[in-house]
Amino acid sequence: MRVAVVGAGFGGIGTAAHLRRAGVRDITVLERGERVGGVWNHNTYPGAACDVPSHLYSFSFARNPAWGRRFAEQPEIQRYVEDTARREGVLDSVRLNTEVHSAAWDGDAAVWRIETDGGTVEAEVMVAACGQLSRPAIPELNGLEDFAGPAFHSADWRHDVDLSGKRVGVIGTGASAIQFVPAIQPHVASLTVIQRSPPWILPKLDRAYLPRHRSLFERVPAVQLAGRFGWWAMLEAAIAGFVGHERAMRPAAAAARWHLRRQVPDAVLREKLTPHYRMGCKRILLSSDWYPALSSPGVEVVTSGVARVTPDGIELDDGTTRELDVLIFGTGFKARTFVAPMDIRGRDQTLEQAWSGLPHAWHGISVPGFPNAFLVYGPNTFGGSGSAIYMLESQMRHITSAVQRLRSSGARTIEVRPEAHDEFIGELRARQADTVWATGGCSSWYVDDQGRDPTNWPGYTLEYRRRVTRADPSVYALA
Numbered sequence: 001m002r003v004a005v006v007g008a009g010f011g012g013i014g015t016a017a018h019l020r021r022a023g024v025r026d027i028t029v030l031e032r033g034e035r036v037g038g039v040w041n042h043n044t045y046p047g048a049a050c051d052v053p054s055h056l057y058s059f060s061f062a063r064n065p066a067w068g069r070r071f072a073e074q075p076e077i078q079r080y081v082e083d084t085a086r087r088e089g090v091l092d093s094v095r096l097n098t099e100v101h102s103a104a105w106d107g108d109a110a111v112w113r114i115e116t117d118g119g120t121v122e123a124e125v126m127v128a129a130c131g132q133l134s135r136p137a138i139p140e141l142n143g144l145e146d147f148a149g150p151a152f153h154s155a156d157w158r159h160d161v162d163l164s165g166k167r168v169g170v171i172g173t174g175a176s177a178i179q180f181v182p183a184i185q186p187h188v189a190s191l192t193v194i195q196r197s198p199p200w201i202l203p204k205l206d207r208a209y210l211p212r213h214r215s216l217f218e219r220v221p222a223v224q225l226a227g228r229f230g231w232w233a234m235l236e237a238a239i240a241g242f243v244g245h246e247r248a249m250r251p252a253a254a255a256a257r258w259h260l261r262r263q264v265p266d267a268v269l270r271e272k273l274t275p276h277y278r279m280g281c282k283r284i285l286l287s288s289d290w291y292p293a294l295s296s297p298g299v300e301v302v303t304s305g306v307a308r309v310t311p312d313g314i315e316l317d318d319g320t321t322r323e324l325d326v327l328i329f330g331t332g333f334k335a336r337t338f339v340a341p342m343d344i345r346g347r348d349q350t351l352e353q354a355w356s357g358l359p360h361a362w363h364g365i366s367v368p369g370f371p372n373a374f375l376v377y378g379p380n381t382f383g384g385s386g387s388a389i390y391m392l393e394s395q396m397r398h399i400t401s402a403v404q405r406l407r408s409s410g411a412r413t414i415e416v417r418p419e420a421h422d423e424f425i426g427e428l429r430a431r432q433a434d435t436v437w438a439t440g441g442c443s444s445w446y447v448d449d450q451g452r453d454p455t456n457w458p459g460y461t462l463e464y465r466r467r468v469t470r471a472d473p474s475v476y477a478l479a
Contacts (some may be wrong), residue, residue, distance in 0.1 A: 001407055004114055004123035005029045006100050006342065009038015011129035011376035011392050013081055014059055017088035018396040021061075022404055028121055029090065030114070032099040036085050037078035038131050045157040045176060047183030048074035051204070051286045055228040056235075056387045059084060065217030065224055071206045071286075102343040105371065110412040112372065124412075125403055128339050129376035132455075135334040135341075137445075139171070142308035151309075151327040154180055165189045166325040169314060171306065173199060177330030178285050182293035191299045192322045194306060194314075197442065198272065200256045200279045204286035235386040239460050242280050242384035244434035253279040263291035272301050280384060281440025335445045336454050338378060346370035359454045362424050362475065363468050365395055366416035371479075372406070374399045379454045380428060382446070384436070386461050394465040402471035411478035420475040431458040 003024055005012045008031035016027050035041045050057050054067040057077075062084045068076055085091040095118065103114040103126055112126040136153040144151065150161045154176040164187050170177055171194045178201070185191055209217075217224040241249030256279065264270040273294065275282075294301055304316040313324040334340070338359050344351040346369045354367060361367045364378035376395050383391055406414045432438055435458045437446050446455040457464055 002026045002123040003125045004121050005127045005129055007038060007129035007131055008036040008094050009131050010081060010389055013085045013090055014392055015127050015129055015376055015396045015399060016090040016093060018400045020089055022400045024403060027093045029094040030098045030100050030116055031094055031096050034096055036094055037081045039133055040074055040077040040081060043155050044074060045154045045180040047179035049179060050077060052387045053231045055224055056231040057389055060393060063224060066214050067209055069206060069208050100342050104345040105347055107347060125372045127374045127376060127399060130339050132335050132377050133333040135337060137332050137334045138329050139331055141306055144309045146311050147309050147327055148311045149325045153329045163188050163326060167323060168326045169324040170328050170330055172330035174330055174332050175283060175285055178287045178290040182289040185293040185296055185299060193301050195301055195303055198275050199282055199285045200275050201285045201287055201290060202256050203259050204288045236460060236462060238385040242436050243458050249279050264295055272303055277442035278436055278440035280436040281442035282444045332445055336448060358452055360425050362416045362421040365398055368416055368418040368421050371413040371415040380457050382455045383457055383461050390461050394468050398468040398471060405471050409478050413479045414476050416475060417477050
């Protein structure tokens with residue numbers, strides 16, 4: 001059986017590794033980048049690092065005792081994905097610099113025909129592991145094309161642009177900005193940070209792992225395993241505050257307010273940086289150097305929106321202007337497009353048509369009308385707390401189970417039953433109504449303009465794992 005996996009980030013590499021361990025050998029991984037790693041290959045901005053502890057932000061089958069820090073930085077994470085692919089025998093199956101444009105189901109031959117810029121790939125099973133945060137979102141600003149200096153998104157960092165002594169403008173204060181702003185602030189002449197709404201921020205309790213720590217993790221694996229479980233259990237318990245138990249979030253909110261008061265003595269600036277929505281409604285961020293960076297001389301936090309971009313800088317909604325040499329967008333990603341720009345055509349329609357503007361799938365994995373096709377990190381599989389890798393591994397195990405059922409049955413297709421899919425979506429929407437993402441009083445990339453949430457899983461990650469452990473006959477039809 002031939003399996004094609006689109007994407008060579010954590011999702012794609014992990015899926016290929018799980019399938020290989022289950023005896024599936026004919027695997028092709030298609031990756032548009034020049035290296036594996038997904039977002040950890042493409043996001044190379046200064047200060048890029050994970051906000052989940054390294055021992056938990058890694059595969060259960062490939063624990064790494066050699067992490068350099070509690071919260072690993074981008075180069076180390078990329079190397080980890082690449083090393084794992086090599087050790088698992090997956091790296092030789094990866095076709096780099098190969099972008100997928102479309103995929104179409106051929107019902108007569110029972111294969112997916114996948115069109116890439118390197119030719120056509122055929123496979124009985126296709127897994128789309130494109131990643132949710134892979135397409136940068138740049139706001140449509142009047143006059144942007146007229147700006148005289150460099151303008152770029154954090155995910156497409158211009159390493160050829162020397163920021164030393166420059167007047168830099170940053171639009172956005174999300175997960176990327178709180179990392180690269182402190183990294184560039186000491187080197188620039190001035191920094192103007194455009195903030196739409198302030199994030200809730202907790203201290204980042206980071207530390208370097210010394211040789212003795214790494215030696216201990218190597219010699220006594222149980223120590224690392226205990227740390228992994230401890231972080232998982234703590235973050236799992238925190239999910240209560242996201243899914244309807246508001247009181248559970250109060251200790252974290254108090255810690256975040258204390259963190260802000262301690263690091264920002266200036267009352268005017270502190271008011272600008274104080275969130276006025278419930279904690280958890282937007283992504284909670286970790287940083288111990290964001291507030292000090294914004295409190296530094298030469299840094300201005302602006303809460304007025306950008307009216308237009310001029311050749312020399314920006315004009316704000318309040319009529320004032322700021323002269324800038326460089327403009328950097330920390331404005332996140334098109335998180336609700338999932339497989340775009342890839343066009344996927346199933347039995348009777350495209351995936352875009354099936355979704356009708358709101359992505360949906362049975363537990364984020366399977367869509368009726370798309371036989372032998374699976375999603376990794378699909379709709380409603382983003383957790384408010386915990387490690388994305390835990391969720392991804394749950395999906396990888398499920399996909400492997402489905403492929404094994406298909407192989408052993410002698411059937412040509414496996415497809416989620418429409419009634420199972422619709423029952424799940426009905427339950428999902430009902431549960432979402434009580435979450436902080438629906439009731440927290442903010443606008444975020446989680447939720448669309450109509451208040452619909454195609455992003456988050458409204459429950460515990462352990463519950464999700466239990467629900468998707470096996471490809472159950474009551475969920476899937478074989479033909």
